[in-house]
Amino acid sequence: MLREARIVSVQDKVGRFSFLLIAILLVFALRPFLESFLRLSLLSDIFFSLVLLFGIRAVSHRRRDYVLSCATGIPALLLSWAAELLKTPVMVPAAVFATLFYALTMVMILSQVNKQREITRDVVMGAVCAYFLIGILWAHIYFLLESVSPGSFSLAKELSREPAHFIYFSFITLTTVGYGDILPVSNPARSFAVLEALIGQMYLAVTMARLVAVHISQAHRQEES
Numbered sequence: 001m002l003r004e005a006r007i008v009s010v011q012d013k014v015g016r017f018s019f020l021l022i023a024i025l026l027v028f029a030l031r032p033f034l035e036s037f038l039r040l041s042l043l044s045d046i047f048f049s050l051v052l053l054f055g056i057r058a059v060s061h062r063r064r065d066y067v068l069s070c071a072t073g074i075p076a077l078l079l080s081w082a083a084e085l086l087k088t089p090v091m092v093p094a095a096v097f098a099t100l101f102y103a104l105t106m107v108m109i110l111s112q113v114n115k116q117r118e119i120t121r122d123v124v125m126g127a128v129c130a131y132f133l134i135g136i137l138w139a140h141i142y143f144l145l146e147s148v149s150p151g152s153f154s155l156a157k158e159l160s161r162e163p164a165h166f167i168y169f170s171f172i173t174l175t176t177v178g179y180g181d182i183l184p185v186s187n188p189a190r191s192f193a194v195l196e197a198l199i200g201q202m203y204l205a206v207t208m209a210r211l212v213a214v215h216i217s218q219a220h221r222q223e224e225s
Contacts, residue, residue, distance in 0.1 A: 015121060015122035015125055016057075016058050016061070016112075016122055016126070017058050017109070017122055017125040017126040017128075017129045018122070018125055019054045019057065019058075020051070020054040020055055020057070020058045020129050021125050021128060021129050021132075022054075023047070023050040023051045023053075023054045024051055024129065024132045024133075024136075026047060026050065027047040027048070027050075027051065027167075030047075031044075031047060031164070042084055044162070044163055044164050045080050045081055045084050048080070048098075049077055049080075049081075051136070052073045052076060052077050052098075052101065053073075053077075055069065055073065055101070055102075055105045055133075056069045056070060056073050058105070058109065058126075058129070059105055059108040059109065059112075065108050068104055068108075069101065069104060069105060069108070072097050072098075072100040072101035072104060073097075073101040073105075075093075075094075075097040076094055076095075076097035076098040076100075076101050079093050079094035079097060080094040080098070082094075091147070091163075092144065092147050092148075095140050095143050095144050095147070095163070096144065098140050099137060099140040099141060099144065102133050102136050102137040102140065103137055105133060106130050106133040106134060106137060109126050109129055109130045109133070110127075110130050110207070112126060113126045113127050113130065113207070113211075114207075114210070116214075117214065118214075118218055119211055119214050119215040119218055123211070124211065127207055127208065127211060130203075130207070131200075131203060131204075131207075134174060134196075134199060134200065134203065135167070135170045135171040135174045135200075136167065136170070138170040138173070138174065138192070138196045139163065139166040139167040139169070139170035139171075140163065140166075141192060142166040142169060142170060142189070142192065143161075143163045143166045145186075145188060145189055145192065146161055146166070146189075149186060149188070151185070151186070152184065152185065152186040152188065152189040153166075153169070153182055153183065153184055153185060153186075153189055154182070154183045154185045155181070155182050156181040156182070159181065159182065165182065166182075168182070169182040170196065173193050173196050173197055173200075174196055174197065174199075174200035175200060176197050176200065176201065
C-alpha cells in the first residue's frame with residue numbers, strides 16, 4: 001500500500017501525460033539529427049517504443065484501460081522489433097496492432113480530458129498528446145494502405161516507403177499545410193487525407209475551445225469565491 005501511494009504521489013506531481021508528451025516530442029526533435037548515425041527504421045523503432053511504453057503508462061490508472069493498451073501495444077512493440085532485428089516480414093501486423101493501440105490510447109486520453117471540470121497543466125498536456133496521437137494514428141493508416149495497395153501514394157524520388165515518411169505526410173495533412181512532395185493518388189488515400197484534415201481542424205475548434213471555456217468558467221468561480 002505504501003508503494004502504491006508513492007507511485008500515485010509521483011504521478012500527481014509529474015503528471016500522467018508529461019512523459020508521453022516528452023517521448024512524442026523527442027521523435028520529432030532528435031530523429032532528424034540521428035539519421036546519419038542509425039538506420040531510419042531502427043530510429044523509428046527506438047522512439048516509438050518510448051511512445052508506446054509511456055502511452056501505456058498514461059492510461060494505466062484503470063485496470064480495463066491498462067489491459068486494452070497492453071493487449072495492443074505490447075504485440076506492436078514486439079513485432080516491430082522482430083521485423084528490425086530478425087528481418088522477418090511482420091511490418092504490416094505490427095502496424096495493425098500499432099494502429100489499434102494509438103486509436104485506443106487517443107480515445108482513452110480524450111475521455112479523461114473531457115471528464116475534467118478543472119483545467120490543469122496535466123489536462124492541457126493530455127489534450128496536446130491526443131492531437132499528436134491523431135497524426136501518428138493516421139500515419140500508420142497510410143502505411144497500411146500503401147502496404148496493402150502499393151501505389152496509393154506518390155512519393156518524391158528521394159523518399160522511401162518507410163513509416164517515418166508517412167508520419168511526415170500525416171502531420172502535414174493534419175495541419176493542412178501540404179507541401180506536395182507526397183501525394184495521395186488513389187481514391188481511398190485521398191478520402192483518408194481529407195478525413196484527417198477535417199479531424200485536425202475540428203479537434204482544434206471543439207476540444208481546445210472547450211478547454212478554454214472550462215478555464216474561463218473556472219476563473220470566474222475562483223473570483224467569486
